[in-house]
Amino acid sequence: MEIHAPDHPITGWKETVKHLAIITAGVLIALTLEGIVSWIDNRMLVGEAVGNLTAELRNNRKELASLFSALDKDVNQLEHCDDVAAKLIAHASNEHLDVDLSRVPASHEGTTNTVRLLRRPLRA
Numbered sequence: 001m002e003i004h005a006p007d008h009p010i011t012g013w014k015e016t017v018k019h020l021a022i023i024t025a026g027v028l029i030a031l032t033l034e035g036i037v038s039w040i041d042n043r044m045l046v047g048e049a050v051g052n053l054t055a056e057l058r059n060n061r062k063e064l065a066s067l068f069s070a071l072d073k074d075v076n077q078l079e080h081c082d083d084v085a086a087k088l089i090a091h092a093s094n095e096h097l098d099v100d101l102s103r104v105p106a107s108h109e110g111t112t113n114t115v116r117l118l119r120r121p122l123r124a
Contacts, residue, residue, distance in 0.1 A: 080099070
Protein backbone atom coordinates (compact mmCIF):
# COMPACT_ATOMS: atom_id res chain seq x y z
CA MET A 1 0.00 0.00 0.00
CA GLU A 2 1.38 3.38 -0.95
CA ILE A 3 0.36 6.73 0.45
CA HIS A 4 1.56 9.77 -1.44
CA ALA A 5 2.04 13.21 0.01
CA PRO A 6 -0.03 16.03 -1.47
CA ASP A 7 1.35 17.92 -4.50
CA HIS A 8 1.48 21.24 -2.67
CA PRO A 9 2.14 22.16 0.96
CA ILE A 10 -0.77 21.97 3.37
CA THR A 11 -1.59 25.48 4.56
CA GLY A 12 -4.41 25.05 7.06
CA TRP A 13 -6.31 22.78 9.38
CA LYS A 14 -9.08 22.35 6.86
CA GLU A 15 -6.73 20.84 4.27
CA THR A 16 -5.02 18.71 6.93
CA VAL A 17 -8.33 17.18 8.03
CA LYS A 18 -9.34 16.66 4.38
CA HIS A 19 -6.11 14.77 3.58
CA LEU A 20 -6.32 12.70 6.77
CA ALA A 21 -9.95 11.80 5.93
CA ILE A 22 -8.95 10.74 2.39
CA ILE A 23 -6.07 8.61 3.70
CA THR A 24 -8.27 7.06 6.41
CA ALA A 25 -11.04 6.27 3.91
CA GLY A 26 -8.52 4.66 1.53
CA VAL A 27 -7.04 2.50 4.28
CA LEU A 28 -10.51 1.45 5.48
CA ILE A 29 -11.58 0.56 1.92
CA ALA A 30 -8.40 -1.48 1.38
CA LEU A 31 -8.83 -3.33 4.69
CA THR A 32 -12.50 -4.00 3.95
CA LEU A 33 -11.72 -5.46 0.53
CA GLU A 34 -8.95 -7.61 2.01
CA GLY A 35 -11.36 -8.87 4.68
CA ILE A 36 -14.00 -9.73 2.09
CA VAL A 37 -11.49 -11.71 0.00
CA SER A 38 -10.28 -13.52 3.12
CA TRP A 39 -13.88 -14.30 4.15
CA ILE A 40 -14.67 -15.73 0.70
CA ASP A 41 -11.53 -17.91 0.83
CA ASN A 42 -12.48 -19.17 4.28
CA ARG A 43 -16.04 -19.98 3.15
CA MET A 44 -14.66 -22.04 0.27
CA LEU A 45 -12.37 -23.92 2.68
CA VAL A 46 -15.31 -24.57 5.03
CA GLY A 47 -17.35 -25.97 2.14
CA GLU A 48 -14.50 -28.27 1.13
CA ALA A 49 -13.98 -29.42 4.73
CA VAL A 50 -17.69 -30.17 5.16
CA GLY A 51 -17.63 -32.25 1.98
CA ASN A 52 -14.55 -34.17 3.12
CA LEU A 53 -16.01 -34.85 6.57
CA THR A 54 -19.31 -35.98 5.09
CA ALA A 55 -17.55 -38.42 2.76
CA GLU A 56 -15.39 -39.73 5.60
CA LEU A 57 -18.43 -40.26 7.84
CA ARG A 58 -20.23 -42.09 5.03
CA ASN A 59 -17.22 -44.38 4.50
CA ASN A 60 -16.88 -45.00 8.23
CA ARG A 61 -20.56 -45.92 8.46
CA LYS A 62 -20.16 -48.47 5.63
CA GLU A 63 -17.05 -49.94 7.26
CA LEU A 64 -18.79 -50.25 10.63
CA ALA A 65 -21.78 -51.93 9.00
CA SER A 66 -19.52 -54.54 7.39
CA LEU A 67 -17.66 -55.11 10.66
CA PHE A 68 -20.89 -55.59 12.61
CA SER A 69 -22.27 -57.94 9.96
CA ALA A 70 -19.21 -60.21 10.43
CA LEU A 71 -19.38 -60.08 14.23
CA ASP A 72 -21.49 -63.25 14.63
CA LYS A 73 -19.09 -65.20 12.43
CA ASP A 74 -16.15 -63.95 14.48
CA VAL A 75 -17.82 -64.96 17.75
CA ASN A 76 -18.49 -68.46 16.38
CA GLN A 77 -14.86 -68.71 15.19
CA LEU A 78 -13.54 -67.72 18.60
CA GLU A 79 -15.81 -70.17 20.40
CA HIS A 80 -14.61 -72.96 18.10
CA CYS A 81 -10.98 -71.96 18.72
CA ASP A 82 -11.66 -72.04 22.45
CA ASP A 83 -13.09 -75.57 22.15
CA VAL A 84 -10.05 -76.73 20.14
CA ALA A 85 -7.68 -75.17 22.68
CA ALA A 86 -9.49 -76.92 25.54
CA LYS A 87 -9.19 -80.28 23.72
CA LEU A 88 -5.49 -79.71 23.11
CA ILE A 89 -4.86 -78.78 26.72
CA ALA A 90 -6.79 -81.81 27.98
CA HIS A 91 -5.14 -84.13 25.43
CA ALA A 92 -8.66 -85.43 24.90
CA SER A 93 -8.61 -86.14 21.22
CA ASN A 94 -6.36 -87.95 18.80
CA GLU A 95 -8.20 -86.57 15.77
CA HIS A 96 -7.27 -83.77 13.42
CA LEU A 97 -8.61 -80.46 14.59
CA ASP A 98 -9.35 -77.66 12.13
CA VAL A 99 -9.11 -74.04 13.16
CA ASP A 100 -9.95 -71.27 10.74
CA LEU A 101 -7.85 -68.22 11.62
CA SER A 102 -9.20 -65.93 8.93
CA ARG A 103 -9.96 -62.36 9.83
CA VAL A 104 -10.71 -59.41 7.59
CA PRO A 105 -8.75 -56.38 8.86
CA ALA A 106 -9.96 -52.81 8.53
CA SER A 107 -8.16 -52.48 5.19
CA HIS A 108 -10.36 -55.27 3.72
CA GLU A 109 -7.31 -57.02 2.30
CA GLY A 110 -7.40 -60.01 4.64
CA THR A 111 -6.02 -63.41 3.93
CA THR A 112 -7.36 -66.75 5.03
CA ASN A 113 -5.11 -69.08 6.97
CA THR A 114 -6.30 -72.52 7.91
CA VAL A 115 -4.22 -74.41 10.42
CA ARG A 116 -4.57 -78.14 10.85
CA LEU A 117 -3.54 -79.18 14.31
CA LEU A 118 -2.65 -82.70 15.36
CA ARG A 119 -2.68 -83.44 19.06
CA ARG A 120 0.90 -83.48 20.27
CA PRO A 121 2.27 -83.70 23.78
CA LEU A 122 3.19 -80.32 25.20
CA ARG A 123 6.89 -79.72 25.58
CA ALA A 124 8.17 -78.86 29.00
